[in-house]
Amino acid sequence: MAKKAKKGKGRLDKFYYLAKEQGYRSRAAFKLIQLNRQHNFLAGARALLDLCAAPGGWCQVAVKNMPVGSLIIGVDLAAIKPIRGVKTILGDITTQQCRAAIRKEAGGSLMDVVLHDGAPNVGGAWATEAYSQAWLVLESLRMATDMLAPKGTFVTKVFRSKDYSALIYAFQQLFDKVEATKPAASRNASAEIFVVCSGYKAPAKIDPRLLDPKHLFQEVTEAPKVAGPDALLKQKIKQKRFREGYEEGLSTTHKVLSAAAFIAGDSPIEMLGQYTAIAVEGPNSEGPVEGLEDPAELAAYVRSHAATDSEVKTLCKDLQVLGRSEFKQLLRWRLLIKKDLQRAAAAAAKAAKAAGEGGEDEEKSDEEEEDPEEKLLREMGEVKDRSMDKRRKKERRRRREQKVKSRLRAAQLSQAEGIGEETGPEMLFSLSKLKGKAGASLAADEDAAAPDFDDAADLATSSDEAEAGAGGEDDEEMDSDEEQRRYDALMDEYLEDRGRSFVHQLPN
Numbered sequence: 404m405a406k407k408a409k410k411g412k413g414r415l416d417k418f419y420y421l422a423k424e425q426g427y428r429s430r431a432a433f434k435l436i437q438l439n440r441q442h443n444f445l446a447g448a449r450a451l452l453d454l455c456a457a458p459g460g461w462c463q464v465a466v467k468n469m470p471v472g473s474l475i476i477g478v479d480l481a482a483i484k485p486i487r488g489v490k491t492i493l494g495d496i497t498t499q500q501c502r503a504a505i506r507k508e509a510g511g512s513l514m515d516v517v518l519h520d521g522a523p524n525v526g527g528a529w530a531t532e533a534y535s536q537a538w539l540v541l542e543s544l545r546m547a548t549d550m551l552a553p554k555g556t557f558v559t560k561v562f563r564s565k566d567y568s569a570l571i572y573a574f575q576q577l578f579d580k581v582e583a584t585k586p587a588a589s590r591n592a593s594a595e596i597f598v599v600c601s602g603y604k605a606p607a608k609i610d611p612r613l614l615d616p617k618h619l620f621q622e623v624t625e626a627p628k629v630a631g632p633d634a635l636l637k638q639k640i641k642q643k644r645f646r647e648g649y650e651e652g653l654s655t656t657h658k659v660l661s662a663a664a665f666i667a668g669d670s671p672i673e674m675l676g677q678y679t680a681i682a683v684e685g686p687n688s689e690g691p692v693e694g695l696e697d698p699a700e701l702a703a704y705v706r707s708h709a710a711t712d713s714e715v716k717t718l719c720k721d722l723q724v725l726g727r728s729e730f731k732q733l734l735r736w737r738l739l740i741k742k743d744l745q746r747a748a749a750a751a752a753k754a755a756k757a758a759g760e761g762g763e764d765e766e767k768s769d770e771e772e773e774d775p776e777e778k779l780l781r782e783m784g785e786v787k788d789r790s791m792d793k794r795r796k797k798e799r800r801r802r803r804e805q806k807v808k809s810r811l812r813a814a815q816l817s818q819a820e821g822i823g824e825e826t827g828p829e830m831l832f833s834l835s836k837l838k839g840k841a842g843a844s845l846a847a848d849e850d851a852a853a854p855d856f857d858d859a860a861d862l863a864t865s866s867d868e869a870e871a872g873a874g875g876e877d878d879e880e881m882d883s884d885e886e887q888r889r890y891d892a893l894m895d896e897y898l899e900d901r902g903r904s905f906v907h908q909l910p911n
Contacts, residue, residue, distance in 0.1 A: 432460035455521025513552035533564035
């Protein structure tokens with residue numbers, strides 16, 4: 404018994420059987436159904452153009468979802484079996500003859516939706532096929548710019564390739580909204596993505612370079628990232644060609660510099676550019692140093708120095724991957740060791756020449772002379788400190804403004820809630836009301852016995868102004884909570900006293 408031939412890549416999935424059950428010519432019809440369910444671009448369309456439409460599954464979906472009597476045109480190189488309500492054209496969408504045939508069938512009307520589900524036959528040369536599909540998408544976009552009505556919709560299939568970003572850029576120049584999605588009916592193993600472009604801008608003139616594949620898909624070489632010691636230099640030094648051969652010592656790609664030579668050298672930046680690593684440990688760390696009799700002693704001092712930590716050792720292993728901040732860190736490390744060496748040498752010279760006459764003069768000259776590297780790092784630190792001071796001042800100003808705004812909001816809120824109006828709680832003990840009920844003598848006693856509410860309000864206002872004038876600084880800010888508690892206690896005591904006296908003086 405002969406075995407049944409198997410379909411490749413498990414193509415007989417549920418959408419294949421659903422297409423058979425519902426009468427669609429291909430399982431791709433469910434891709435358009437799901438795209439329309441998500442974006443709803445078929446319900447209000449009166450004219451639709453389907454590019455690369457064979458075998459006609461998308462046209463069937465358009466007939467079911469568009470209004471009755473809508474214009475639907477399907478175009479493909481392969482013949483499309485007749486579909487009720489669909490006009491089919493046999494032609495190549497990249498030719499002028501096909502465009503003329505579409506205009507003739509449309510009768511001069513523009514399309515509300517243009518669909519494109521075309522792709523080349525996928526084989527083994529993926530790079531060539533991806534470019535061919537991107538080129539086909541660009542041709543369909545060219546067709547859409549000729550046939551789409553303003554605010555129209557363009558739906559196309561795009562492969563994930565290096566030209567994908569260029570196509571998205573072209574879509575964004577011509578449409579208001581560009582969305583990329585992958586419907587559930589699209590296989591996970593497939594590289595296809597569907598892009599829905601809505602809101603066609605219909606520009607009066609389109610830059611021809613935008614639809615030119617040679618210009619749109621050209622490869623752009625990015626400028627190399629500046630690394631190495633050049634990141635520390637403001638002016639780039641133009642490299643010269645060696646007409647007579649390579650520079651001596653550049654025949655190998657790995658060049659190691661001893662840590663002793665790096666510390667004792669006069670041009671550390673140039674060293675960082677000429678070598679690929681700095682040997683802090685091992686036999687290479689004790690390499691020959693010009694002008695130094697015992698480099699091993701200096702190498703041992705560098706290894707035992709407190710500044711030579713694990714991070715510095717890691718940076719020294721590969722100089723080619725370091726950036727601006729890492730090179731500055733290595734220069735600071737070198738400067739710390741060099742300063743300690745200078746202090747040790749000065750102390751030894753001072754001890755040896757303590758009785759000499761020129762000892763003090765030499766020490767003064769050493770103190771007056773400043774290392775240019777130390778001067779550069781000191782100036783960088785001063786600039787950083789100034790910027791930090793400006794940032795702190797700005798933060799303090801912002802906190803002051805926030806406090807003022809919060810007080811204003813609290814005052815507005817209290818006024819909106821009725822505090823301060825005639826129906827407010829403080830009017831229960833108003834002096835004017837007491838004068839009318841208990842007589843002028845009681846008012847005179849109250850004026851002599853306690854401060855007025857206006858004076859208390861002035862006291863609170865002055866405390867707020869003093870707090871606001873403090874500048875929002877933590878070390879100069881008054882304890883507003885403690886002052887508020889004292890003020891509340893004073894007011895409570897005053898109100899209780901006035902209430903008791905008022906009750907005792909009422910007529911029986």
